[in-house]
Amino acid sequence: MKVNIGKSGNFPIVLTENLWVLGNRHFNLYLIKGDNASALIEMGISAITDTVITQLESLNVSPTYLVVTHPHCDHLTGLEGLHERFPDAMIVAGRGAEEFITHPKALKVMMHEDRYMAKMLSANGIRPERPPIEKLFFPDNYIVVKDNHEIDLGGIILRCVKVKGHSPGNIIVHMPYAAALIISDSLGFHYPGSCCFLPLFFTSFSEYMASIDYMNSLRPTILGLGHQGPITGASVESAFRNSRKATLNLYLRIIGEQKSSDKIADDIFNEFYRDELTLYSEENIRNCARLLVRRSMEASDFQKSEVGYNPETD
Numbered sequence: 001m002k003v004n005i006g007k008s009g010n011f012p013i014v015l016t017e018n019l020w021v022l023g024n025r026h027f028n029l030y031l032i033k034g035d036n037a038s039a040l041i042e043m044g045i046s047a048i049t050d051t052v053i054t055q056l057e058s059l060n061v062s063p064t065y066l067v068v069t070h071p072h073c074d075h076l077t078g079l080e081g082l083h084e085r086f087p088d089a090m091i092v093a094g095r096g097a098e099e100f101i102t103h104p105k106a107l108k109v110m111m112h113e114d115r116y117m118a119k120m121l122s123a124n125g126i127r128p129e130r131p132p133i134e135k136l137f138f139p140d141n142y143i144v145v146k147d148n149h150e151i152d153l154g155g156i157i158l159r160c161v162k163v164k165g166h167s168p169g170n171i172i173v174h175m176p177y178a179a180a181l182i183i184s185d186s187l188g189f190h191y192p193g194s195c196c197f198l199p200l201f202f203t204s205f206s207e208y209m210a211s212i213d214y215m216n217s218l219r220p221t222i223l224g225l226g227h228q229g230p231i232t233g234a235s236v237e238s239a240f241r242n243s244r245k246a247t248l249n250l251y252l253r254i255i256g257e258q259k260s261s262d263k264i265a266d267d268i269f270n271e272f273y274r275d276e277l278t279l280y281s282e283e284n285i286r287n288c289a290r291l292l293v294r295r296s297m298e299a300s301d302f303q304k305s306e307v308g309y310n311p312e313t314d
């Protein structure tokens with residue numbers, strides 16, 4: 001089943017004895033507590049930082065690790081405030097994250113989007129408790145996940161694994177003890193109350209597909225998404241299947257269209273820019289749609305047999 005997170009869902013939400021969901025229904029962070037240490041996975045946006053700090057304090061937890069799943073604005077701009085509150089916490093990020101963040105265009109884009117999301121949260125009745133970022137924080141020293149990295153929390157081992165296709169520096173966190181997998185946006189953007197996913201293969205279509213299959217092979221029963229809450233139980237298998245199908249279908253649709261790239265991107269934007277996705281600026285999502293078209297065209301010689309495509313069943 002999917003964990004029910006309503007408009008006024010109470011956080012933190014307990015998933016297991018040692019695993020909680022923090023943040024709010026729009027931006028989900030995950031806390032794992034072992035015998036000797038704890039880790040906060042996902043950083044959220046600046047507008048919810050103080051809420052997350054309050055939630056951590058209510059659990060009497062000062063995180064030992066702050067784990068950045070990937071360097072997109074909605075998963076990163078809360079890092080500065082969390083690091084200020086918990087300065088001794090070690091930051092973990094995937095190789096490639098720092099290079100992405102330090103790109104000359106990154107600061108302007110992230111500041112704009114952080115400000116926009118704060119405004120939209122306020123319009124939805126969630127009051128930001130601090131102003132949007134004015135600078136982009138990333139530490140000089142941090143633990144770099146090159147391929148995989150294990151963190152021992154005391155009785156609980158976290159496996160931080162680099163996956164490709166969605167973003168530079170994208171990592172997932174596997175907790176074998178609980179059959180839990182924190183994947184952020186690696187299955188795409190999940191629309192609440194539905195089986196619909198918007199695929200997000202921003203760096204590579206084929207690598208994104210391979211990552212879906214790899215994550216599925218770990219057979220989790222708890223799937224920690226970055227937005228709209230986790231998925232649990234029998235619904236996990238359906239989530240992988242639906243995400244994979246949506247990704248392949250979008251790719252085939254794009255490369256089969258007899259339209260200009262701009263018109264295809266406009267069609268994708270008009271179809272998907274709704275519901276929770278409107279927390280992001282129109283400009284941002286239009287750019288995402290253009291990127292999906294570009295990555296599909298780059299992979300236009302991709303063989304259907306490589307992903308097990310069967311038009312009669314898929």
